[in-house]
Amino acid sequence: MTVTDSARTAADRALTAAADAAMDAYRTAVATYSREKLKSIAMDGADGTPTMFIDVVIEDAIITAATAAGANVLSEERGWVDVGSAVTLVVDPVDGSANAAAGIPLSCFSAAVVIDGEFTEAMTCWLHTGERWWASRTESAFRTSGCTSLSSAAVSMLRPHPRNRDAWWRVASTATRIRILSCSTLESVFVATGSADAFVDAGSDTHRLMDIAAAVVLVEASGGAVLDAYDRPIEFGIDLTKRWSGIVAATPELAHELRGAIQG
Amino acid sequence: MTVTDSARTAADRALTAAADAAMDAYRTAVATYSREKLKSIAMDGADGTPTMFIDVVIEDAIITAATAAGANVLSEERGWVDVGSAVTLVVDPVDGSANAAAGIPLSCFSAAVVIDGEFTEAMTCWLHTGERWWASRTESAFRTSGCTSLSSAAVSMLRPHPRNRDAWWRVASTATRIRILSCSTLESVFVATGSADAFVDAGSDTHRLMDIAAAVVLVEASGGAVLDAYDRPIEFGIDLTKRWSGIVAATPELAHELRGAIQG
Incomplete structure (x- = not known):
């Protein structure tokens, strides 16, 4: 086994352990706590935004599981948890936490694996149903729609x-259909699987790395493209105050047309 | 047993049979046909709009089941199917059919029961998960959020x-959060259960009776209010060319504020 194979095995184990921990913690949290408690502000996160109680309890479970499986974790609330591993998980513990706290069943655990500074694989897990979508940079079971025109x-x-x-x-007045699900990682999954043609932050610079890291792997390996509307590289780094306006599209042509529409 | 009790029993039986038939037909359709086939235009519906193949196959299954259970059916594609019953189901076979055809798992069977011209009970069933929400005019297991301010x-x-x-x-710039799920009946369920505060057609007159009929029962019995933005009564009738701009809100106060915001 090469070092790379060994790191990939550790990464797969950490991804699965983190997703399992997230599912368990989500189900316990929504069965145990009131909506008021789930959405109450528990702390200021490492990303500089207020953090809901539901984020904290699920993130804590994920960090425990992922570090026990031998991976570093970069996550929105606790920030950078370095256990000296060659493998890092960039994690959104509960993408769509406002949905989750309110009882709207559209929220996901999502993580991208970083080895030697590069994204190598990713998984998004729909917390309400347990459905999971995984891909590596070179292997995806999914195909985008192939749509090339906004x-x-x-x-x-x-x-x-x-x-x-x-x-x-x-963007909204040119596209043939608009959705706002308030769950970036699930919306990106739908681009990877060809159910939607694109998902965009239309220039509001709201996206943090963990909102679009899994999309870089899942969507690009499925034939699509992931850009920033203002041409900033979407790459691994531990500064959680960085923001992007992510464009996740079925094809490079559609991504470029969306970038033009956003830049105006 | 009074006539009314007998009609209610027939209504419950027809509602359950129709929901079961919709679930079966949906699962068979998405497992059998391509997305291109599912979204292909099969006919012009009785509501005056083009009808997708997925709507036709699921509606046919529902009409067979509901009429066998002794109910008339008013549905968007076939229109008014009168078997001479005291009980009518106003049915949306696949609310969110564009979602369903594309593989976005947000679509519902939804039906409201009409007896003597009045809505008496309703059920919405999330086709992807099988979850069901039921209420009568006087009995609901749900409560809206109680939100009174946009x-x-x-x-x-x-x-x-x-x-x-x-x-x-x-509306969008005043509300604290905006979603577009493209599935009116599921969005109305979330108002009934307190997960969202309101669901609106902001004056585009897109809503047909079956898009909001279940909400009239589910949301009003749960403490909310259902209005039309231009004060047209939302009531049973078999003219499927009629349109509304439905306002489904957690409270009458919020419904009236939304009406004011839409009227401008």
């Missing part, structure tokens, strides 16, 4: 803000 | 259109 695209978007109203409207 | 409300919306852009933006 005017024939079904596009998932982040909600609009006053700061990106015009860019948001340019 | 500025603190999480609101689900239909996608914006050029014809209602200003009204859409007035």
Whole structure:
């Protein structure tokens, strides 16, 4: 076994352990606590935003499981947990935590594996149903829709803000269909599997690394493209204050057209 | 047993039979046919809009089951199927059919029972998971959030259109959170259960009776209110060309504030 094979085995084990821990913690949390408790602000996260109680309890379970399986963890609330491993998981413990806390069953555990500074594989797990989507950089069971034109695209978007109203409207009024599920990693899965044609943050710079890291692997290995609307590289780093306006698209052509529509 | 009790028993039997038939037909359809086939246009529906193949196969299964159980059916594609019963089901066979055809797992069977011209009970069934929500006019296991103010409300919306852009933006920019799930009956269920505060068609007059009939029962019995943005009564009738801009809200106060925001 080469070092790389060994690291990949450790990564697979850590990914699975983290996803299992997230599922268990999610089910316990929604069965145990009130919605008020789940959405109460428990701390300020390492990403600089207020953190809900549901995020904290699920992240703690994930960190325990992933580090026990031998991986470092970069996660939105606790930040960088370095156990000296060659393998790092970039984790969103509960993507769509506002959904999860309210009882809207659209939230996911999502993680991308980083080895030697590169994303190598990723998994997203829908916490309500247990469905999981996995891919490596070179191996995916999924194919994007192949859509190349915004005017024939079904596009998932982040909600609009006053700061990106015009860019948001340019995308929304050109696309053939718009969805806002408030769960970036699930919306990216739907691009990988060909159910949606694109998912975008239309220039509001809301995306953190863990919101789009899994998409880089899952969608690109499935034939799609992942860009930033302002051409910043989407790459591993432990500074959780960095933000992107992610464009996750079925094809490079569609990604570039979306970038043009957002830049205006 | 009074006539009314007998009709209610027949209604419960027809509702359950229709939901079971919809679940079976949905699972068979998504396992059997390609996405291209599922979303291909099979006919022009009785509601005046093009009908996808997935709508036709599931509606046919529902009509067979509901009429065998002794109920008339009013449904979007076939229209009014009168078997001379005192009980009518107003059915949306696949609410969110564009989702269902694309492989986005957000689509529902939804039906409201009409006896003597009045809605008496309703059920919505999430086709991907089999979860069901039922209520009568006087009995609900759910409670809305109690939210009374748009500025603190999480609101689900239909996608914006050029014809209602200003009204859409007035609602979206005031609410604290916006979702577009493209499945009206599931979005209404989330209002009934307190997971979302409101669901609106912000003045685009897209809603047909079957899009909001179940909400009238489920949400009002759970403490909420269902209005039309332009004050048209939401009541049973077999003219499927009628449209509404439905407002489904956690409280009457929130419903009235949304009506004001839409009317501008």
